[in-house]
Amino acid sequence: MVPRPALLVVDKPVGPTSHDVVNLVRRGTHIRKAGHTGTLDPSASGVLVVLLGGATRLAEYLLESDKEYEAVVRFGQSTSTYDAAGPITASGPVAFTGDALVRALASFEGESLQTPPAYSAVKIEGRKAYELARKGEVVDLEPRMIRIYGIELLGWEAPQAHIRVRCSRGTYLRSLARDLGERLGSPAHLEALRRLRLGPFTIDQAIALDELRARFTPPTWPSIALPATAVLQGWQVLELNPEQIAQVQRGMAIEAADAQGRAQAINSDGELVAIVQADGEGRHWLPRKVLTET
Known part of the structure; x- marks a missing residue:
C-alpha cells in the first residue's frame, strides 16, 4: 500500500531531463499530481526527489535544503554554458600545481556572491535566462549570495579535478567551475556532475530509473515510496x-x-x-x- 501523500527518491541518469523523470512517474503511478524539487540538467545525474499527490505542497521545504555533489572540473577550456554541452569559448594553459588547486578550492568555503550561468532557469522579467541566451540576447544576471559548507579535492590529474561540494540552495556548480578556473588563471568548465544528497535524501536511498520503470508493471513501486513526513525530518x-x-x-x-x-x-x-x-x-x-x- 502506498503512503499518501508520498514521494520517490530517484537516481536520475545522464540524458533525460528532470521533467522527463516526472512524466515517467506520472504515467507509471497513475498519479497526475507530481513534481520534482531541485532541477538536474540532462548532463547531470543523481538524487531527484519526485513528490506525489499532496506532497507536492512540501516542495518549498526541500528547496530550502542544502545539497551535496561530486563533480569533475575540466581546466584548459571554457564554454558558453559553463559545462560540456556548450561550444568552447576560450582555451588556455593548465599551469597551476595541485597545492594551488587545494588552496583555491578552500577559498570558496563560506558565504560569497555567485553569478548564475546565462544558460539557466533564472527568470528575467518573467522569461527564463536560457531562452534569452539561446536567441543571442545579452543576459545580465545579478549575483546571489550562496554558501559553500565544504569543498574537497577527491582527485587531481591534469586537466581534470574531481571534487565534492556541500552547498546551499541556489548554488550553481557550473558557475563554481568557471570561477575556480578564473581564480587559478585557467579557463574551466563543469565536465560532469552527480548529486549525492538533497536535504535528508541520499543517493543510497535512490532507485535507478530502469529499476523504477520495471516496478510499474506489475505495480510494486509502492513498496519503495516514502511518506511525506520524510521531507520534514527533525x-x-x-x-x-x-x-x-x-x-x-x-x-x-x-x-x-x-x-x-x-x-x-x-x-x-x-x-x-x-x-x-x-x-x-x-x-x-x-x-x-x-x-x-x-
Whole structure:
C-alpha cells in the first residue's frame, strides 16, 4: 500500500531531463499530481526527489535544503554554458600545481556572491535566462549570495579535478567551475556532475530509473515510496485526533498549551495531514498547509 501523500527518491541518469523523470512517474503511478524539487540538467545525474499527490505542497521545504555533489572540473577550456554541452569559448594553459588547486578550492568555503550561468532557469522579467541566451540576447544576471559548507579535492590529474561540494540552495556548480578556473588563471568548465544528497535524501536511498520503470508493471513501486513526513525530518510532531483533523481541514486553529515554531501534524496512522504554525501567544496551532489528495 502506498503512503499518501508520498514521494520517490530517484537516481536520475545522464540524458533525460528532470521533467522527463516526472512524466515517467506520472504515467507509471497513475498519479497526475507530481513534481520534482531541485532541477538536474540532462548532463547531470543523481538524487531527484519526485513528490506525489499532496506532497507536492512540501516542495518549498526541500528547496530550502542544502545539497551535496561530486563533480569533475575540466581546466584548459571554457564554454558558453559553463559545462560540456556548450561550444568552447576560450582555451588556455593548465599551469597551476595541485597545492594551488587545494588552496583555491578552500577559498570558496563560506558565504560569497555567485553569478548564475546565462544558460539557466533564472527568470528575467518573467522569461527564463536560457531562452534569452539561446536567441543571442545579452543576459545580465545579478549575483546571489550562496554558501559553500565544504569543498574537497577527491582527485587531481591534469586537466581534470574531481571534487565534492556541500552547498546551499541556489548554488550553481557550473558557475563554481568557471570561477575556480578564473581564480587559478585557467579557463574551466563543469565536465560532469552527480548529486549525492538533497536535504535528508541520499543517493543510497535512490532507485535507478530502469529499476523504477520495471516496478510499474506489475505495480510494486509502492513498496519503495516514502511518506511525506520524510521531507520534514527533525520537525516537531503533533498527532491530531479526528476532531482536530476536521478543524484543520476547515482552516480552523487548534487549541494548544504551549505552541512554538512550526510542526508537522499527523493522524493516528502517522500520515501527514498539515503543516501548522504557532500563533504569537503559543495558545493555538494555525494551519499553514493542508495536504489533500487529488
